[in-house]
Every structure is written in C-alpha cells, then in structure tokens.
Amino acid sequence: MNHAQLTALGRALRLLGEHGEELTTETPDARLHEYKADLKRALDLLDETVTTAAPATRCAEHPNGPVDEDAPDRCLLCETRRRTARRAELNGAYGPPRSAPASAAGPAPSRYGVRGDRPQPQQRWLPEAWNGQVWELCGTPRRDRREAELYLAAQRRGPRPATAYRLVHEFTDYEVLRIWGEPLRSDTEPLGNP
Numbered sequence: 001m002n003h004a005q006l007t008a009l010g011r012a013l014r015l016l017g018e019h020g021e022e023l024t025t026e027t028p029d030a031r032l033h034e035y036k037a038d039l040k041r042a043l044d045l046l047d048e049t050v051t052t053a054a055p056a057t058r059c060a061e062h063p064n065g066p067v068d069e070d071a072p073d074r075c076l077l078c079e080t081r082r083r084t085a086r087r088a089e090l091n092g093a094y095g096p097p098r099s100a101p102a103s104a105a106g107p108a109p110s111r112y113g114v115r116g117d118r119p120q121p122q123q124r125w126l127p128e129a130w131n132g133q134v135w136e137l138c139g140t141p142r143r144d145r146r147e148a149e150l151y152l153a154a155q156r157r158g159p160r161p162a163t164a165y166r167l168v169h170e171f172t173d174y175e176v177l178r179i180w181g182e183p184l185r186s187d188t189e190p191l192g193n194p
Contacts (some may be wrong), residue, residue, distance in 0.1 A: 005049045012042035123171050127152050129162035132186035138162065141170070149178075156180060 055063035059075035071079035129138035164181030
C-alpha cells in the first residue's frame with residue numbers, strides 16, 4: 001500500500017465512522033443513500049489497496065498454506081509438526097540421554113556423524129570413510145547403489161582421499177557390501193604421546 005492509498009482509505013474509513021455516530025432512527029433516506037455511496041467508495045478503495053489473497057488459515061507463519069479444518073489455527077503444516085511431536089512423545093522416540101563415550105579422545109568429528117548417531121535403518125546405501133578411529137559417513141546416504149559407488153569412486157580420486165572407504169547397505173540392518181583400502185587404526189597423538 002502506498003502513501004496515497006493509505007491516506008485516501010484512512011479518510012474514507014474515518015468518514016464512515018462519523019456516519020455511524022450520526023445514525024439515528026429518524027435519519028432520512030437521502031442521508032442513508034449518501035452513507036451507502038460513501039461505503040461503496042471505501043470498499044472500492046480497499047479493493048484497490050489489497051493485493052494479496054485473503055489468508056486461508058489463522059497461522060501467522062503460513063497464512064496462505066494448506067488448510068486442515070481440524071487444527072485450531074487451520075494450518076496443515078503446523079498441525080503436522082504438532083502431531084509429529086505428540087507421536088514422538090508417546091512412542092518415546094527421544095529415548096534416554098546419551099552418556100559420554102568410553103574413550104576420552106572420542107571419535108574424530110565428522111560433518112555427517114558416526115553410526116551411533118544415525119536414526120533407524122531404511123532402504124539406502126551409506127558411503128563411509130575410515131578416519132583412523134571409526135567408520136563415519138562421508139556423504140549423503142543414497143537410495144541408489146550405483147550412485148553411491150560412483151560417489152565413492154570420485155572420493156577415492158579426490159585431492160584428499162581417506163585411507164579406506166566402504167559401502168554399507170542399510171535395510172532392516174546394516175550389511176557391509178564392499179571395502180576399498182585398509183582401515184588401519186591410527187593414534188590421535190602424532191608422536192604417540194598420551
């Protein structure tokens with residue numbers, strides 16, 4: 001809304017407010033027709049000013065999002081998020097808090113995490129690299145085995161390849177399909193100092 005539209009609309013609405021205060025049971029029809037013309041003028045100004053669609057939901061985050069009639073704010077996206085949170089609470093999906101790892105050094109940090117940090121298995125292929133301590137994800141899990149093998153081949157040819165790579169099939173459990181290289185355990189301290 002630009003300044004001219006704002007000024008004209010404000011003036012028209014203030015005029016309607018004055019008409020509402022003047023209205024009585026003895027107001028003549030000529031005045032009522034004048035009120036009607038002013039009301040139409042204000043509605044026309046409002047139609048020109050409003051450029052977006054009317055909100056479909058009462059959600060401030062997704063006003064024009066998909067509608068769920070059963071949700072309190074009619075927003076399907078927010079209601080799905082709430083249902084997921086309730087379901088996770090009921091199913092105990094969060095589980096007990098993790099304890100500190102047994103080794104003081106712990107696994108080497110990875111952008112993708114280590115196996116214990118990942119969710120329940122699905123049908124996918126996991127490219128993993130040996131970091132000298134543990135196997136860790138070295139890329140996004142793939143739904144296609146050939147794509148995962150091509151990714152690992154590119155990693156082995158890359159500028160900083162790991163000492164070993166492996167491809168793990170994850171379905172109802174984990175199954176190591178193929179290993180490239182030797183996963184030798186390396187000391188975290190370069191000179192062997194504790």
